[in-house]
Amino acid sequence: MKNFVILFFLSFSINCFSQDTITTAKTNEYMDKEVCVLGKVVSFKLASEGKFTNYINIDKPYPESVFTVVITNNYLEKLNLKIEDLKDKYIYVKGTITTYKNDPKQIPQIYNPLSIELKKD
Helix, strand or coil: CHHHHHHHHHHHHHHHHCCCEEEHHHHHHHCCCEEEEEEEEEEEECCCCCCCEEEEEECCCCCCCCCEEEEEHHHHHHHCCCHHHHCCCEEEEEEEEECCCCCCCCCCEEECCCEEEECCC
């Protein structure tokens, strides 16, 4: 039984760590795929009063954005995050790469990511 538990744990870990990690420069190549994106938080826009959508720009600030994390207030609470604390830090963002259909620039984004983690030095 002990060997089964160890094998199960190792299988889970390998699956978790085998996730593709890409830079923002490659996000266009991974449309509609679940990946982990690594980049630096350079700017953000918090939801104004009465709104619920927040924007985190990775590697380049708006309006020159190359990749954006779009996250609602509810997801921020779930992830226990304060966007302000992420400024100028490298983060991993896990989720599915999409674009907003009405965006003429078609900037790649992850909407309500599965996870956001600080990169450890």
